[in-house]
Amino acid sequence: MTITPALPSTVPTRRSPLDLARGILTGAVIGSSLAALVVGTVLERVPLLVGGLAVPIAYGLLVLAAGAPERAREAAVLPRTALARIESLSATGGETSDVPVRFDLTVAPDSGPAYRVESTQSVNLVDLLDYEPGGIVVVQYPPHRPWAVKLVKRPTPEWEDRATAAHIDSAPGPALTDEPPPDSTFGGYLTLLALLLGAAGVVFVFRADLFGPEDPTDRPPSAAGPAEPGTSSTTIVSAASGTVALGPGQSLFDEGRLRAAVDSLTKGDDGKRQALTVVAQDRVLTVVFIPAGSQAPGFDLDALPYPRIPALVREARTTLGVRSPQTWQLTAESLSGSLTLRVGVAGPDGAASLEANGHGEIVRRVSAR
Incomplete structure (x- = not known):
């Protein structure tokens, strides 16, 4: 199998405007809620305390409700199945029978270039001997998130036969992680700024009670x-x-x-x-x-x-x-x-x-x- 050293074009590199807006709104809700709890405690205002608790709860429920259609669409999409070569593996810890193992894989989709990916998964100690460098395994991943690779522990007979007969060459790096973090520096600054502005807004509204003229x-x-x-x-x-x-x-x-x-x-x-x-x-x-x-x-x-x-x-x-x-x-x-x-x-x-x-x-x- 000939490997083309290319990375999937669907890997995100930066936040979308919707992600930035959600981060700003989240920061504002957190900042204003915390400030409302502090100000309500200092001024002994029960409505402020109730609002400081109710607003983040309502916002969380709203975010869950808004994301429900997207989660339903993602759940309805069937994952893709492919063969992958184990480049290396290492246990990263664990004190139970299932230990987290970090796999370095070369994934070879049927319709696309091969690519490297790193994925951490729990493997039972009994099954750990079935995985070794150079071995061929069956994996699955969502079509829109090719880096979210999961090993198939019990593949179908057809894929098991393909894995037994396949030979996959190693793809060059760099390897993708389980979910590559977007470029979030700018978004993080915006979220922090919104948090500070939300807290400052609550304090500003009640500044007369908090910092009024000396009695x-x-x-x-x-x-x-x-x-x-x-x-x-x-x-x-x-x-x-x-x-x-x-x-x-x-x-x-x-x-x-x-x-x-x-x-x-x-x-x-x-x-x-x-x-x-x-x-x-x-x-x-x-x-x-x-x-x-x-x-x-x-x-x-x-x-x-x-x-x-x-x-x-x-x-x-x-x-x-x-x-x-x-x-x-x-x-x-x-x-x-x-x-x-x-x-x-x-x-x-x-x-x-x-x-x-x-x-x-x-x-x-x-x-x-």
Whole structure:
């Protein structure tokens, strides 16, 4: 038999556009899913955790469904049968009765040039003596994948007779492997880039929650500095109440800000105007004044323990079991006869509060349940 030193023309050398697109989509799904799991864990967002698990599962099922027709077509194609010469063989390991053996073969199809191929297959130790260099064996391979060669252990009598009488010359190399890897360097870079972009996209969407501005209640009072004149705020004063709304980037928790806001509501008074209640949130202060001539119990605004208020708010936010507090509110009143301060916080874990006396000393705690 005359051998033509040629390789099968059907061997792929690079990825198709569909393979590249599938790799990009796979990288994006993996990256976004992993990022969703991490971000969902950090932010304690159940929908993100569910999405991080459901998206890759749904994508895997979609890939299986999309590839089902192609797999069915490949299964319907009958494999080709040919004779092959064993150039060399070597066992590559194994601790059971079936050991992996790497065969170097010269495959001689009936309708095409002969070619060299390397194929690793499991062979029982009992049958290993039937294979030796120079021997002729019967092999099968898919028409579209001539490198995927498998030995036929029990050929038909016709092919067994042909193998016994055949003589095949060795074909020159290089030998094809079981499935030659495509040129995947560029495709691998695209997949990695898609993975990073998918993860970055999830982080970007939730960047405000992850890397939002520092909560003013988490800063020490000395870090904020004293209130500066001229900062943007809105002040509304009437006979019954007064309101101060601070502009963006400010907080009543900043050092000196609460006292300055209260003073802006009593500016021009004779100093004897008393308050019924004081309610302070992050950027809004509301003071309800006692009407003239009323006998309702009130308190002097100068009696508020301003230096202690930031510490009370911080104490309520960090020690009452509300791990991610979203709102806080300070209420001061003297309806019971003595000045009482209450700080309430609320978040995903529930609501909690603490109560302090007029000196800013904590007298009661109500933790989140």
